Amino acid sequence: MTDPEAVALHRQAVVVDTHNDLLMLVSRRAADAQAAYFRDHWLPQLRSGGVDVQVLPVFIDDDFRPEGAMRQTLRMIEAGHRIAEGNADSVRLCRAGADVDTALADGCIALVLALEGCEAVGTDVELLRTLARLGIRMVSFTHFGRTALADGSAEDDAGSRLTSAGVAAVTLLEELGVLIDVSHLSAAGTDHVLSLATRPVVASHSSAFTVRAHHRNLTDERLKGIAASGGVVGVNFYYGFIDPDSPTIGRLVDHIEHVASVAGLDHVGLGPDFVKEVYEQLTPRPPRSTSRGCRARSRSPDWRHRPGCRWSPRSCCVAAGPRTASARCSARTGCASSAQSWSSEQHRGNPCAECARPLLLYLVWATSGDQVQQQRSSSAARERMVMAVGPQGGQAFRALPTG
Ligand SMILES: [Zn+2]
Numbered sequence: 001m002t003d004p005e006a007v008a009l010h011r012q013a014v015v016v017d018t019h020n021d022l023l024m025l026v027s028r029r030a031a032d033a034q035a036a037y038f039r040d041h042w043l044p045q046l047r048s049g050g051v052d053v054q055v056l057p058v059f060i061d062d063d064f065r066p067e068g069a070m071r072q073t074l075r076m077i078e079a080g081h082r083i084a085e086g087n088a089d090s091v092r093l094c095r096a097g098a099d100v101d102t103a104l105a106d107g108c109i110a111l112v113l114a115l116e117g118c119e120a121v122g123t124d125v126e127l128l129r130t131l132a133r134l135g136i137r138m139v140s141f142t143h144f145g146r147t148a149l150a151d152g153s154a155e156d157d158a159g160s161r162l163t164s165a166g167v168a169a170v171t172l173l174e175e176l177g178v179l180i181d182v183s184h185l186s187a188a189g190t191d192h193v194l195s196l197a198t199r200p201v202v203a204s205h206s207s208a209f210t211v212r213a214h215h216r217n218l219t220d221e222r223l224k225g226i227a228a229s230g231g232v233v234g235v236n237f238y239y240g241f242i243d244p245d246s247p248t249i250g251r252l253v254d255h256i257e258h259v260a261s262v263a264g265l266d267h268v269g270l271g272p273d274f275v276k277e278v279y280e281q282l283t284p285r286p287p288r289s290t291s292r293g294c295r296a297r298s299r300s301p302d303w304r305h306r307p308g309c310r311w312s313p314r315s316c317c318v319a320a321g322p323r324t325a326s327a328r329c330s331a332r333t334g335c336a337s338s339a340q341s342w343s344s345e346q347h348r349g350n351p352c353a354e355c356a357r358p359l360l361l362y363l364v365w366a367t368s369g370d371q372v373q374q375q376r377s378s379s380a381a382r383e384r385m386v387m388a389v390g391p392q393g394g395q396a397f398r399a400l401p402t403g
Contacts, residue, residue, distance in 0.1 A: 014104060016053040018234035019116075019205035020269040021278045022057045027072075027079040034035035034079050034363070035086020043090055048111055054109055055102060055138060055204060056080055056215025057116035061282070069119035070127075077134050080113050082252055088276045093135055102191040114181065114204065123148040123165040132176045139173055140181035141166055141189070151186040153215040168272065170196045182206075182226070183236075188213070189367075192221055200230035205271030207241045208258040211251075216241050227263035235259055 022042050029037045046054060058080075064072040071162070084093035084133065092103035094110045114137045115304040121127040128139065141162070142152035149166035153156055162170070168274050170193060179198065182190045183206045193201060203226055209217040226233055235256050239247030242255060260268045 003228075010050045013050075014052045016055075016178050016234075016269060017049075017051050018055045018202070018232075018269055019236070020054055020056055021057060021116075021273075021275055023076045023079055024061070026058060026083060028077045029152070031078075032081065034082045036084045039087050039090070043109075045127050052104055052109060053094075053112065055112045055114050056170050057114045057140075057204070058136070059116040060119050061142065066119050066122075070121075073115070073120040073131070074134075077131070077136070078297050078300050079328065080135065081113065084111060085361075095135060095137060100180060114140070116140050116184070117143040117152075118149050118169070121148075125149075125168045127163050128169060128172055129179070130177060132173075132178050132403050136178065138179040138181050138183050138202065139169075140204070141169065142184050142186075144184065149233075150189040150192075152184050153186050153233075153348070156186050156188075156215050158186070159375055160186060161188050166192075174199050177293055182218075182222075183234075187222075190218075191225070192321075194222070194229060196226040197229050200232075201226055202231040203233045203271075205232075205234050205236040205238075205273045207236045207255040211255050211258050212241060212243055223259055223263040223267075227267040232267050232269045233259050233263055234269040237272040238275065255366065334400045 022038075024258065026034050026038055026042075058073050058076040060069045060072050066393065080093060084091055089108075090108045090113050092106075094103055094112055096099045100110040100112075115136055115138070118128075118139065118141050120131070128136075141147060141149040144152040144154035145157055146152065146158075146160075148163060149169050150162045151160040166189070170180060174197070177199075179199075180193055180199055180201050181204045182193055183203045185193065203218060207214075207217045208223065209219045211217075216236070223233060235252070236242075237252055243251040256268060
């Protein structure tokens with residue numbers, strides 16, 4: 001993105017990303033290397049993207065579920081604290097809205113810890129109080145599957161509402177001033193939360209079901225319900241939820257416009273879910289090869305044999321490290337990005353950081369209407385994006401950390 005006016009608008013705005021799984025990679029580094037890894041690898045990206053507030057979900061992957069969930073949850077929370085303590089000149093871990101304001105006033109990026117799924121607590125809902133003391137300010141009850149509190153959206157066929165422990169969790173989280181996040185929750189569970197909630201409910205990374213019928217996306221009725229609660233919907237950029245056949249910026253804009261038109265300008269935000277790098281580091285895949293047999297036969301330094309290799313291409317050999325495939329950004333038009341890999345099939349819909357920057361014009365706290373108007377002279381896609389952003393766009397997200 002080169003339009004200086006758009007860049008200026010972006011820089012003046014408070015840009016909030018309500019979902020980035022970077023803690024998954026940070027927490028896998030040695031404890032004494034985590035702060036430096038964040039500073040060297042993630043901080044430049046957040047600065048370059050103009051991100052002012054970053055929500056950091058604690059996501060527990062299959063390796064730890066369910067038995068090791070609490071241990072991994074604590075490790076990831078600790079990683080968040082280490083990031084903040086080791087980079088006190090650049091980022092702050094925030095527990096209240098006032099902390100966010102102070103961090104921004106000091107030129108720091110505000111970090112907010114969240115739970116993505118509640119495997120760690122089981123039915124012991126009071127442990128949410130403990131996790132809140134450790135800094136968790138936003139909680140979703142599930143990932144795709146079932147927890148002791150609720151069903152995830154992949155279990156929609158079960159039609160389940162919250163369990164009694166889930167109902168108790170709603171009450172406790174509201175008492176603690178911790179936001180409830182319905183992204184990933186089943187349809188019936190989402191309706192149940194909305195019927196119980198007396199405080200703003202958010203969807204940290206969900207898109208519009210009307211635009212793309214996927215169980216992870218929200219119907220118009222649920223978008224309205226979230227808006228009525230005073231919450232915000234952070235639109236997810238993941239290609240499968242946007243349009244798997246044509247995962248373009250234009251289609252993403254369709255989602256943002258739809259959420260804005262149904263829920264209102266004050267209730268649309270950004271939850272990009274830039275998960276490509278996390279995915280590629282945690283599940284490296286063999287490089288393409290035209291020859292049959294084990295890829296390790298190529299003797300590439302990036303590949304190694306497993307013991308007992310029988311030269312089977314898929315099951316035998318694993319990558320020794322992350323891939324360094326050729327660069328292809330999905331947004332692509334004129335994109336010169338060469339630093340990153342864009343070849344993963346699972347994540348072909350993710351634009352590179354540079355091309356994604358105009359998308360971040362969906363301000364969570366917008367600046368002034370005049371500046372928004374100026375953007376209408378820009379490209380058609382950007383113009384449509386600007387149409388979906390009002391001077392008060394997403395202001396409701398101020399409800400995020402509530403002390
Ligand atoms: Zn997610």
